[in-house]
Amino acid sequence: MNEEKPKNKALSFLSGEGILVVLVIISVISMFLNKKPMADTLADVPPYDDYAYAIINSNEPLFMEEEYVAEPFEYYSELDALGRCGYAMACISKDMLPKEERESISHIKPSGWMQAEYDFLEDSVLYNRCHLIGFQLTGQNDNEKNLITGTRYLNMEGMLPFENMIVDYIEKTGNHVLYRVTPIYEGDNLVASGVLLEAVSVEDLGEELYFHVYVYNVQPGVIIDYATGESRVDPNYQK
Secondary structure, X not given: OOOOOOXXXXXXXXXXXXXXXXXXXXXXXXXXXXXXXXXXXXXXXXXXXXXXXXXXXXXOOOOOHHHOOOOOEEEEOOXXXXXXXXXXXXXXXXXXOOOOOOOOOOOOOOOOOOOOEXXXXXXXXXXXXXXXXXXHHHOOOOOHHHEEEEEXXXXXXXXXXXXXXXXXXXXXXXXXXXXXXXXXXXXXXXXXXXXXXXXXEOOOOOOOOEEEEXXXXXXOOEEEOXXXXXXXXXXXXXX
């Protein structure tokens, strides 16, 4: 007669309810470690602290009800007296997504364009000519009303993931996305402190896509003078 081996308590725990408990614990820890900064309004946005963006108004955009119309359009504000861009807005359709490659925009000098190079940055350069409404959304290329002085961090880590989200949704559904980008300046500063992004999928009234975030125009390791665009190395920066 074979003697029954004692059950391994650890293996017993890691089955059934035990696995569920572990998954819940991991989920809670993950939420805590990856919690994005949040604010009720733009005025409440906390200072930058390692996250590329802050969630505004519980991620709900502030479009008016009458703006939810599935009719493609683009709007770009006139430059102000300081040569700064205002907000840009579009209802983006699949037909608006560009098929051609982007051409050079090096001849555009947005307000506060004081390019600088730092050897610890990718490609060494601090600033990009950042499209408010990304090229991949409407094909707008060298429109000076749509280009601001923005860090590579703003462009690649902050704005690009949201632009990709819009493209992916439109290509999947063929629906429209209402999108508004507002550069935020303090006083007469020539460089925006950040940009406000708002988007909502139109046909399904935001069922599948919506966001409302403030993206910080910062570059880890660099201190920016937003009044002029000049910059210097942050002596306290640690990779």
